[in-house]
Amino acid sequence: MTNASPIQLRFAQLRDQGRCALMPFLMAGDPELDVTRSSLLALEAAGADLIELGIPYSDPLADGPVIQAAASRALAAATTPGRVLEMLRSLQGELTIPVILFTYSNPLLNRGMEAFCREAAAAGAAGLVVPDLPLEEAETLSAIAAGHGLDLVLLVAPTTPPERMARIAASSRGFTYLVSVTGVTGVRTTIESRVADLVRQLKALGPTPVAVGFGISGPEQARQVRDWGADGAIVGSALVKVMAEAGATGQDGASAAGRFCGELRAALDA
Numbered sequence: 210m211t212n213a214s215p216i217q218l219r220f221a222q223l224r225d226q227g228r229c230a231l232m233p234f235l236m237a238g239d240p241e242l243d244v245t246r247s248s249l250l251a252l253e254a255a256g257a258d259l260i261e262l263g264i265p266y267s268d269p270l271a272d273g274p275v276i277q278a279a280a281s282r283a284l285a286a287a288t289t290p291g292r293v294l295e296m297l298r299s300l301q302g303e304l305t306i307p308v309i310l311f312t313y314s315n316p317l318l319n320r321g322m323e324a325f326c327r328e329a330a331a332a333g334a335a336g337l338v339v340p341d342l343p344l345e346e347a348e349t350l351s352a353i354a355a356g357h358g359l360d361l362v363l364l365v366a367p368t369t370p371p372e373r374m375a376r377i378a379a380s381s382r383g384f385t386y387l388v389s390v391t392g393v394t395g396v397r398t399t400i401e402s403r404v405a406d407l408v409r410q411l412k413a414l415g416p417t418p419v420a421v422g423f424g425i426s427g428p429e430q431a432r433q434v435r436d437w438g439a440d441g442a443i444v445g446s447a448l449v450k451v452m453a454e455a456g457a458t459g460q461d462g463a464s465a466a467g468r469f470c471g472e473l474r475a476a477l478d479a
């Protein structure tokens with residue numbers, strides 16, 4: 210793939226191998242950035258293909274209670290966007306899989322789109338997800354991000370009308386993020402079967418890979434998403450919860466993250 214981005218290259222490799230991408234989500238700075246750093250390396254070692262790294266924000270509209278609590282802990286630990294990028298930069302040469310930053314519009318606009326993208330790219334990020342950015346503004350940000358070698362990943366919800374879904378699929382770079390539920394992130398016991406239809410609809414719109422997130426709580430659901438034809442499974446709240454529970458009992462959060470990631474990897478490859 211000529212001039213392909215790191216995210217595009219990773220999905221192309223996985224497609225050639227007939228594998229589904231495992232994409233865990235971490236909240237940076239929960240409970241502190243040293244743990245996040247160790248966890249990123251543990252996740253790669255356990256078989257993660259890409260990692261979504263959340264930048265904590267005080268008003269996380271798309272996040273359910275587990276990730277909101279993680280963001281609160283991270284903010285209490287004085288985690289800032291600058292410190293997150295500094296930590297990520299320190300992993301250059303150690304972490305080899307693509308990292309996608311998950312942030313909200315306000316911190317991004319506060320820093321300036323151009324400055325944020327420049328700093329994110331310099332720190333080694335491969336892409337951005339900004340869940341509350343309207344499509345019209347996302348098209349502006351996508352061009353800025355691309356100028357710095359970053360893919361701006363856009364989200365499709367179950368309620369997205371077909372014509373808007375087509376615009377999002379055409380504008381999303383790296384992959385399209387399919388939200389499996391109507392509502393916020395969180396661990397759910399089942400994934401709605403209509404997600405299979407949405408995966409098919411999105412994949413019919415073009416070659417951009419489709420990854421499913423919001424609500425995948427464990428290995429069985431990750432495998433279900435794979436069987437529905439998704440190119441990637443994003444696991445956030447369940448992993449954040451595993452790490453928080455480990456920390457609460459004095460265990461190492463990074464080791465717990467690695468173990469859980471290994472279970473997900475085994476399920477996706479089964």
